[in-house]
Amino acid sequence: MQTITKYLALVALTLNVHIINAQDTIQNTNNQTRIEAFIAFKETIKTQERDFLKAEVEAITIRLEKGEISNSEAEELKMEAAKKRALNIENRLAIVDNKIALLERNDYRIENKMSDYELKEEKQNLFGVNISNKTFNVKTKKTPIKYDIRTSNDFLFAIGFNNAIIEGQSLNDSPYKLGSSGFVELGWNWKTRILKNSPFFRLKYGFSFQWNKFNLEDNKYFQQNGDVTELITFPNDLKKSKFKVTNLVFPVHLELGPLRKLDREDRLRYINNNKFKIGLGGYAGFNIGTRQKLKYSVDGETKKEKQKQSFNTTNLVYGLSGYVGFGDTALYVKYDLSPIFNNQAVDQHNISVGVRFDVD
Structure with missing residues (x-):
């Protein structure tokens, strides 16, 4: 064992x-x-x-x-x-x-x-x-480089003078101050090359916020009376009378002009390196806000008033726009085909002239 x-x-x-x-x-x-x-x-x-x-x-x-x-x-x-x-x-x-x-x-x-x-x-x-x-x-994963990109995007900033074309009146007779009424536009655009092998024609589209401001003259201000908005004289001394319309629009332009070609081994790109360009098109969208600001004196005391209401402004806005320039900068014009106010005896149409920057 x-x-x-x-x-x-x-x-x-x-x-x-x-x-x-x-x-x-x-x-x-x-x-x-x-x-x-x-x-x-x-x-x-x-x-x-x-x-x-x-x-x-x-x-x-x-x-x-x-x-x-x-x-x-x-x-x-x-x-x-x-x-x-x-x-x-x-x-x-x-x-x-x-x-x-x-x-x-x-x-x-x-x-x-x-x-x-x-x-x-x-x-x-x-x-x-x-x-x-x-x-x-x-x-560390490396995204493959796409050889040819037909659609690019850029940031839009525009600023300039604003006024209104009033039926039967010239700009000299406008109730809005010519020098101090202005507009600002901020947006984002996409640009698509229409032809496969040529960048000369591009379709530019996107969205923008437009702020159209009017500075009123001669102690005037807007007053809404039911379905009618009237321009009347303020009972006190008006130091400031500002009327602002805010729109959200979707512009579309046909852009023409040469672009510089960068042809490398792994990619093909087109850039607007101070090249001439022209854009023609229009926009449509919605009125998303209307305000009036008043500053006046009563018995030597300064008062401020902010009025936020519709003022019978047009809800659906649309118009024509165009620009011409070099590189990222261009002269810019836009004109509303839709009237500023509804139910008015005389139609008013917003017009803006300024400078546009398309920054990619």
Whole structure:
């Protein structure tokens, strides 16, 4: 019996030695696999940062070609971008080298418990560092560059003088001050090239907020009486009498003019680098607010009044507009075909002349 027990103990000891050796082999294999993966990831880091630098340099070059910056400014920006990307490579490689060192010093079992500092590359192309169980990820997935973009967008800002064309009257007889009545327009536009291989014809469309302001003369102000709005004399001394209509409109213009072609290996772009342009079209939308502000004196005391009501202004607005200019700047004219007020004996139509900036 003692002999059988000795044999069984010897067999068990032999099996334990084999299991321990197998575990060590698995652990070493897992560590070596992970080390090799991190070494390969170091090349990925270099490629990513170089691609980022290439994109930044191309953006700086486009700004230079558009005249937004000088040659010296462009070179300085390129040097700063190169320095930043070089430091990024250095720092990111140092993190990976530290991770490799941890794997080389520790076995797989112990390393798996080191959650205080774990470097990982996720399937979503995220580069992340886990510190104190909080993960900070940087998305490194590079969006493929589209070779040809037929639709672009830009920000619209316009400002200028505002008044009204009144049936049977000239602008000299207008009740609104010619110099101080003005308008402001803010919006967002999209521009689509109509022809596939030529940028000469473009369709421009979007939305805008228009603020049309009238400064009234001769101590006049508007008073709403039922369905009729009348221009009457204020009983006291008016220091200010301002009437403002706010519209939300959707303009559409056919834009014509040459564009500069930038044909590169991986992309084709067209830019308006101080090229002549002309736009013809119109707009339609809604009146979203009407206000009147009065400032006057009563017995030597200054009072202010803000009146917010419809004043029988037209709810549906529409009109014609056009612009002509160079680059981002143009002379701008718009004219409302819809009357300012409903149910008036004499129609009034808003007209605006100013400067328009299309900033892309």
